[in-house]
Structure formats: structure tokens, C-alpha cells
Amino acid sequence: MDKFQAQTIKVAVTCKGGGVSIMSLVIVGRGNSLPSYATWIDREKGIWTRDVNESVLAEEVSRAVPDALGYRIIDESEIPKDRTFRDALKDDGKSLGYEMAKARDIVRQNIRHTRASAMPLLDNKWMRAIGQGKKFDADAIENDRQRWRDAPADPRIDSSANVEELKPLMPES
Amino acid sequence: MLVGSSTSHKIQVVTSAAADIEVAGSYITISTATPPVVQGTSVLPAILASIVTAATTDIFVGAASTIERVMECSLRNNHASTACDVTLQRTDGTNTDTVIKCTLLAGESLIYNGASWLHYDANGAIYPSVGNAATQAEMEAGTATNKYVTPQGVNWHPGACKCWVVAGITGNVLASWNVTSLTDTGVGILTITIATDFSSVNYCCLVSVEAPATTWAVANTRECHVRSATLAAGSVSVDCVDNTATTSLIKDPTTWHVAMFGDQ
Numbered sequence: 001m002d003k004f005q006a007q008t009i010k011v012a013v014t015c016k017g018g019g020v021s022i023m024s025l026v027i028v029g030r031g032n033s034l035p036s037y038a039t040w041i042d043r044e045k046g047i048w049t050r051d052v053n054e055s056v057l058a059e060e061v062s063r064a065v066p067d068a069l070g071y072r073i074i075d076e077s078e079i080p081k082d083r084t085f086r087d088a089l090k091d092d093g094k095s096l097g098y099e100m101a102k103a104r105d106i107v108r109q110n111i112r113h114t115r116a117s118a119m120p121l122l123d124n125k126w127m128r129a130i131g132q133g134k135k136f137d138a139d140a141i142e143n144d145r146q147r148w149r150d151a152p153a154d155p156r157i158d159s160s161a162n163v164e165e166l167k168p169l170m171p172e173s
Numbered sequence: 174m175l176v177g178s179s180t181s182h183k184i185q186v187v188t189s190a191a192a193d194i195e196v197a198g199s200y201i202t203i204s205t206a207t208p209p210v211v212q213g214t215s216v217l218p219a220i221l222a223s224i225v226t227a228a229t230t231d232i233f234v235g236a237a238s239t240i241e242r243v244m245e246c247s248l249r250n251n252h253a254s255t256a257c258d259v260t261l262q263r264t265d266g267t268n269t270d271t272v273i274k275c276t277l278l279a280g281e282s283l284i285y286n287g288a289s290w291l292h293y294d295a296n297g298a299i300y301p302s303v304g305n306a307a308t309q310a311e312m313e314a315g316t317a318t319n320k321y322v323t324p325q326g327v328n329w330h331p332g333a334c335k336c337w338v339v340a341g342i343t344g345n346v347l348a349s350w351n352v353t354s355l356t357d358t359g360v361g362i363l364t365i366t367i368a369t370d371f372s373s374v375n376y377c378c379l380v381s382v383e384a385p386a387t388t389w390a391v392a393n394t395r396e397c398h399v400r401s402a403t404l405a406a407g408s409v410s411v412d413c414v415d416n417t418a419t420t421s422l423i424k425d426p427t428t429w430h431v432a433m434f435g436d437q
Contacts, residue, residue: 008355011315022357023354024343026353029349029352029353031369063407067286087360114417
């Protein structure tokens with residue numbers, strides 16, 4: 001097969017609940033039969049194209065995102081490259097931004113998730129320290145455990161004004 | 174192919190359209206005497222004027238006391254665009270029988286080589302027998318041993334992949350077949366919309382991902398699935414998680430690889 005490269009445009013689709021799906025809509029594609037509204041560029045090679053119009057957009061959005069509330073063609077440069085807070089994306093109709101409440105929840109969720117792996121290890125260390133009579137070490141380990149317990153309630157999470165301030169609060173995975 | 178000893182015996186071509194059919198051929202004339210004698214003065218090739226209408230045109234015409242043997246004959250549609258049905262027929266003035274009939278697209282030829290008729294496409298390649306091309310039903314059954322497979326027909330075989338895609342984590346299409354869109358629904362979730370839908374939700378969807386690293390810390394491992402309850406005839410979602418305890422975290426892979434098999 002020769003080096004065919006599909007061509008796409010980006011569509012931001014707002015879903016129920018406020019989340020945003022980013023669709024890559026194929027406008028030059030390849031297959032053995034034509035999708036809706038498409039015409040052949042090269043029938044022998046199976047390469048088709050279709051215009052970007054309301055009919056195409058509406059049909060494709062309804063198939064890919066059944067709970068869509070609206071959609072907008074966007075430039076790829078609008079899409080944040082950092083996916084740390086991807087699930088907090090929102091679209092105000094003019095640009096993509098972040099829903100800060102969701103972004104904060106992402107931080108807390110990651111903290112809890114990382115804590116779930118870290119705590120058993122700390123529990124083992126604490127028990128070994130206690131068993132060996134090393135109270136000083138055990139107290140230090142307990143302090144670590146308490147920091148993990150308190151981490152989701154870190155006030156800096158609520159006080160962060162944007163995702164740039166939130167990102168350093170994400171635990172290392 | 175012989176032409177009888179009468180001016181009523183003819184080999185004719187019937188054209189169906191105002192194309193540009195060029196007809197030529199060569200023959201040997203033999204007397205009906207005993208023994209037969211080759212007529213040395215009657216072996217000129219027949220080169221007809223272009224046939225540019227729907228008409229019935231004589232190519233070879235018999236003559237009294239002679240038999241003509243047609244050695245070769247060619248018909249070519251020299252028109253730039255118009256297709257034309259050509260019918261070769263033999264007549265004795267009373268009965269007319271069709272010898273062969275086909276549709277010559279622009280640039281195509283029908284040639285008699287003294288033994289058989291061959292249909293050539295505009296590039297000079299011989300047409301395969303249409304009647305022996307496997308139908309969709311035959312391809313889907315996959316059992317015929319006397320049919321050939323056309324490029325279109327390959328797509329109908331149940332063993333052929335009907336839809337596949339390689340994609341980045343933002344839903345960017347790196348390569349694909351039979352896909353109309355990819356949707357980045359969120360971290361670790363991709364929705365594939367299929368161009369030609371499957372005939373039902375009972376198709377096989379295979380998904381794999383490229384891992385982010387070659388070291389196997391649990392945060393680097395990736396487990397991918399067909400996302401629960403998302404299989405539809407025209408779309409499917411896939412998701413990807415790591416293996417951290419106690420609940421796996423949904424995470425992006427490096428790239429998605431999805432392939433689907435089934436009936437369309």
C-alpha cells in the first residue's frame with residue numbers, strides 16, 4: 001500500500017455533564033466503500049473525500065458522541081498538548097479552557113490513587129520499625145502516612161487559580 | 174471462422190452507440206473447386222472506415238464459388254469516452270446468429286486471433302472472465318474453488334479485516350481503513366466511528382496499545398479493552414488503564430491499534 005495519509009479536521013464536542021470530546025473528523029479517507037456525503041478521489045485506490053458541512057458534522061457527531069450538546073470546528077493549536085487535566089477541558093464556544101472544580105478533583109483523585117500504592121509500603125515499614133523497637137523511625141514513618149492522609153485536603157488545591165498552579169500538586173506516579 | 178460461398182453469407186458487426194469503432198481483419202479466399210485453390214488475388218486485409226453510428230456493418234462478405242477463412246479480426250473503440258456494445262454476428266441471409274457480444278469502453282478492443290475472441294482493456298490487458306468473479310455471497314461463504322477474487326471481493330471475506338486504525342492519544346489518525354472519525358473522549362478513551370457499518374453488534378474488535386516504556390513499573394504497564402457496552406454497528410470505544418493498586422487508573426497509551434473483523 002502506498003503512503004496514504006488520512007486528512008482530518010478537529011471538532012470540539014461538548015457533552016452532557018460539560019466535558020469535551022475532541023473529534024478528528026476524516027475528510028480524506030480510505031476504504032472499499034463511500035461513507036455518507038463522500039465522493040471518490042481515486043476509486044482504484046479507495047481514496048475518498050467529503051466536504052465539511054453541517055450534514056457531515058451532525059451525522060458524525062451523533063454517531064461518535066450520542067450525548068453531544070453542541071460542537072465547534074477548532075484549530076489543532078487550540079488543543080492543550082499537556083494532557084494532565086484533559087478530563088477537565090471545557091468549551092465556552094470560543095476557546096477551550098478548564099473547569100477548575102474538575103481539575104481539582106483530578107488532583108485529589110491522583111493523590112488518592114498514588115496513596116493507595118504508597119500506604120501499604122509505609123504500613124510495612126512502620127510495623128518493622130515498631131517490631132524492632134525503633135520508635136524514632138516509626139514516628140517518622142507515621143508522619144509520612146499522615147501527610148498522605150491529609151494530602152487530598154491540601155489547601156493549595158482549592159486556592160490554585162489555574163491548572164499551572166495545580167500541576168505541581170499532582171503526585172509523581 | 175468461415176464465410177460461405179454466397180453474397181448472403183456475411184460476418185457483421187452491430188454497434189449500439191455513436192462511438193468510433195475501427196474494424197480490420199484478414200482472410201484467405203479458397204475456391205470451391207476440387208481440389209480447392211487458394212485465390213492469391215483475394216487475400217487483401219479488410220480495413221473498414223470507422224463506424225461512428227449505431228448500425229449493422231458488413232465486415233466479411235462471401236462470394237460465389239469461394240469460401241473465405243477469416244484469419245484474424247480486430248474491433249477497437251477509438252472514441253475518447255463513449256462506450257459501445259459490439260455484437261459480432263453471422264448470417265446466411267436467412268438465419269442470423271450471434272458469435273460474441275461485449276461492451277467496449279473507450280480504448281478497448283475485441284480481437285479474434287483465429288481461434289478465440291479476447292477482450293482487451295484500454296491498457297492492452299485481457300479482461301478476466303466476469304462470470305467467474307466471486308460474488309459477495311460466495312466470498313462470505315469462502316468455499317468456492319472455481320472463482321477468482323476481485324479487489325472489491327476481498328473485503329467481503331470473513332477473514333478480511335474490515336476496519337483498522339493506528340492513532341495517537343489525541344485521536345489523531347496515523348493510518349486507517351474504513352474509519353470516518355476518531356474521538357478523544359478523555360484520558361485513556363478513544364471512540365472509533367466506522368465508515369461502512371457492520372451488519373450487527375456481533376463483530377470482533379481487537380485492541381492493543383503501545384506501552385509508554387520498556388520498564389515494567391505498574392505505572393508503565395497498560396491494559397486495554399473494548400470499553401464496556403460501547404460496541405455498536407457503526408462505532409466502538411476502547412479504553413486503557415495502568416496496573417496500579419488498588420484500582421487501576423485510566424491512562425493514555427503511546428498509540429492505539431484497533432482492528433475489527435465481522436460481517437458488513
